[in-house]
Amino acid sequence: MAATQEEIVEGLAEIVNEIAGIPVEDVQLDKSFTDDLDVDSLSMVEVVVAAEERFDVKIPDEDVKNLKTVGDATEYILKHQA
């Protein structure tokens, strides 16, 4: 079953918490991964790999650089999830 926007943000929050140690409540749609959430380019790869598993999506390397904010990632997953 496809995840809702709310479930995706919640899931991303857990992933970011696990990888970068950021409190889940800080992970909001308008937050930038690198500027606000301490997720650098390599942690971002780990976030993407975890999100792929969790939401059953494929996020190719060339798309990763366009996912600047939690909102970008959420929208991408909503659109591409199986």
Place this chain on the structure above:
Amino acid sequence: MSKINPSKGAPYARILGVGGYRPTRVVPNEVILETIDSSDEWIRSRSGIETRHWAGPEETVAAMSIEASGKAIADAGIDAEQIGAVVVSTVSHFSQTPAIATVIADRLGTNKAAAFDISAGCAGFGYGLTLAKGMVVEGSAEYVLVIGVERLSDLTDLEDRTTAFLFGDGAGAVVVGPSQEPAIGPTVWGSEGDKSETIKQTVSWDRLHFGDRSALPQDSQGNIKFPAITQEGQAVFRWAVFEMAKVAQQALDAAGISADDLDVFIPHQANVRIIDSMVKTLKLPEHVTVARDIRTTGNTSAASIPLAMERLLATGEAKSGDTALVIGFGAGLVYAATVVTLP
């Protein structure tokens, strides 16, 4: 049909001794910053590397190998004449013929040991170890010397900010010999040639010589650049953290042990971030000692695992008889993982 005698090998094989050689010149990040726009902080946080060793003119692939091998042979408590085969894994010996292994075998004083080079990038140590185990058990050699050696500084483009800080030089060697109990587990290995473009040499030797010279990469002075290793960093990072953790788990499963049974984890030293991610994914318990030799050694490709093994044993962080998971991965892409008992 005539009857052919079978060869007679040992019941099992084990690593009997390990040795390493690190070039005398220590290169801190400050030196790297002379040729790329970066910072010490960036290099440390993205790779874990603080210093690396670069070989001088006298520290050739053969010279470093002989130093490391001498220590491994002494550690194993055997004589060089007892060695039946020498396997050298390297991508940075710049004369393809003859194999450098023959020169090393001779200079070490082996008795005409079989000797050859292999090319398996950063998985080279695991590939060599697997061949050595096979030879000992099958009986074509009683003792096999496996060497991983690189002068990657020769293949580094110091003006490429995505690789200039990564690589280092050095040699690591082990002696593999007979054992009454299994001490080298099943190898989980393979290749993914569909990703061969993700880590490669910028310019092939033939193109350097015969190709259109105006199309070759040039340095800031307009000179044609010597070939260097280039990579798609993010793609390789993703593959390493995601796929290699699975391979490491398969090696544990194949050996019939769990993460709890492990004493030591010695992954290829490519990036401390890859190592940390694997430790997490594999759920390695606190008591497992993890090699992070990359901090002061950089990525030395085929040499990284035996160098890290030697250092852990020398510092007492690991001890003889410990159970260690080793995994190498790199250009090819290729990989090899196995569980071993430390010498």
